[in-house]
Amino acid sequence: MNKKKLGFTTRQLHADGHNKPLHAHAMPIFQTSTFWFDSPDHGAALFAGEAEGHIYTRLGNPTTEALERVLASLEEAEEAVVFPSGLAAIQGSTLPFMKQGDHLISGDTLYGPSLSLFGDIFANYGIPTTFVNTADPDEIKKAIRPETKFCFLETPANPTNKITDIKVVSDLCHESGVKIIIDNTYATPYNQTPLTLGADMVIHSATKYLNGHGDVIGGCVIGKTEDTEVVRNYRTGTGPVSSPFDSFLYLRGLKTLSMRMERHNANGLAVAEFLEKHPDIDKVMYPGLPNDPGHETAKRQMKGFSGMVAFELKGGYEAAKELLNNTEIFILAVSLGTVDSLIQHPASMTHAKVPKELREMQGLTDNLVRLSVGCEDTDDLIEDLETAIQKAKAVVGV
Numbered sequence: 001m002n003k004k005k006l007g008f009t010t011r012q013l014h015a016d017g018h019n020k021p022l023h024a025h026a027m028p029i030f031q032t033s034t035f036w037f038d039s040p041d042h043g044a045a046l047f048a049g050e051a052e053g054h055i056y057t058r059l060g061n062p063t064t065e066a067l068e069r070v071l072a073s074l075e076e077a078e079e080a081v082v083f084p085s086g087l088a089a090i091q092g093s094t095l096p097f098m099k100q101g102d103h104l105i106s107g108d109t110l111y112g113p114s115l116s117l118f119g120d121i122f123a124n125y126g127i128p129t130t131f132v133n134t135a136d137p138d139e140i141k142k143a144i145r146p147e148t149k150f151c152f153l154e155t156p157a158n159p160t161n162k163i164t165d166i167k168v169v170s171d172l173c174h175e176s177g178v179k180i181i182i183d184n185t186y187a188t189p190y191n192q193t194p195l196t197l198g199a200d201m202v203i204h205s206a207t208k209y210l211n212g213h214g215d216v217i218g219g220c221v222i223g224k225t226e227d228t229e230v231v232r233n234y235r236t237g238t239g240p241v242s243s244p245f246d247s248f249l250y251l252r253g254l255k256t257l258s259m260r261m262e263r264h265n266a267n268g269l270a271v272a273e274f275l276e277k278h279p280d281i282d283k284v285m286y287p288g289l290p291n292d293p294g295h296e297t298a299k300r301q302m303k304g305f306s307g308m309v310a311f312e313l314k315g316g317y318e319a320a321k322e323l324l325n326n327t328e329i330f331i332l333a334v335s336l337g338t339v340d341s342l343i344q345h346p347a348s349m350t351h352a353k354v355p356k357e358l359r360e361m362q363g364l365t366d367n368l369v370r371l372s373v374g375c376e377d378t379d380d381l382i383e384d385l386e387t388a389i390q391k392a393k394a395v396v397g398v
């Protein structure tokens, strides 16, 4: 193949490499903890980095490495390092570069436990975090200190879909020697490639769209080799590796990412448009809607707007609870990015531990409902929501 740059779907299907062990077509699951050596000299050469091969699965595993090749290719990066969860990936992308006294800037709108990782756990180790509204670059500028190492943010951000201009913020951070990490879980590399816009590293909760089938907890850090080598050594030295079976499932899920994302993008937009016109809905947060404050930036940096939709139902938390109780297709569960649709209530679930003042600052109200719009037939999803809204209205009387 001599085409300079292969398309996304071709890369998603072929970047794991054709030369698989024993002429296998699909990458086998190397469910082994260790690998035998031909001789003591062979073992010594492997340990010395003078021979190619595998030693022990914490140090490297062929199934996980095949997955890493695909992830790097899709994010247009040099390398990817797989972790057993998204939170482990966030820790792996930051902690090995930091020491006590360093400082972090983080978006104020993040997955709840990511906020706690920075605000509670890192703080306990003497690494403070300043949380800012990254949609306003001036806020980042003001927060930068001489000891600031990273700016970490999600765009679109969980759960309100706040959009940050990746290029503007990357340029701004680089002027002060601060590296920027984007959590690209919501968008996926199909819709947005932050590294091509200037970001230094990308992380994913691969539990979500990358795997897509809701059967794996996984994560990854993706970027330039000079950074991913540090991340990989940290992973080897501290131990959070993916099980080969999980890597296999996650690699298999990736084979259909572009096809799934086209469908998530179309269904997400259709559901957001339906809700926006609905008389019982106060507000819809979806970057694909022309009225959304992040729409212009999202249009520049995203190819599609994904399947995550947040909205406020008239009638407060009581109405939201009734809605959640009455959907039949949307499954009441946290997580997101699965082929089937999910519905949840961030203020009492994924973001329950975020202090109420911070939730309010982010626009995360008690009647905000979050949808992960799946790949079902669009009409069925809309009818399911309409029926549940009417039932909620009948009970709460909005």
Ligand SMILES: Cc1ncc(COP(=O)(O)O)c(C=O)c1O
Pocket: 085, 086, 087, 088, 111, 114, 154, 158, 183, 185, 186, 204, 205, 206, 207, 217, 218, 219, 335
């Ligand atoms: C945007 C985002 N980042 C990170 C995470 C953490 O990922 P994991 O649950 O795989 O550790 C999540 C989980 O929901 C998430 O939504």
